[in-house]
Amino acid sequence: MLEKALENIAEKILNLDEASLSTLWEKYRQRMESFDTSREWEKAVIIFFIINAVRVKNHIFNDQVTQNQGGKKEPGKTLSTTKDIPYLKRIK
Secondary structure, eight states, X not given: OHHXXXXXXXXXXXXXXXXXXXXXXXXXXXXXXSOOSSHHHHHHHHHHHHHHHHHHHHHHHHHHHHHHTTOOOOTTOOSOOXXXXXXXXXXX
16 A cells, blocks of 8 residues: 555656756755754655655666667766766755
């Protein structure tokens, strides 16, 4: 039952547009960095990581498509360069 619920959530997330999600990134980054013990803060953290997950998934997907279409890459390298990696910040 839990796995099915997660699959349904993933399906809904896959239908979201990365460009639209990216417009919300800064809002949820700021909200996440303003820690409090509320349920709203917890939801903001989850939303922030969903947005990052979609961005990273699309980046990896695009790199793999490029590689499969004959683009040359270093062996074992999946992300192009540091500047191409979406900004992720570790929160302690």
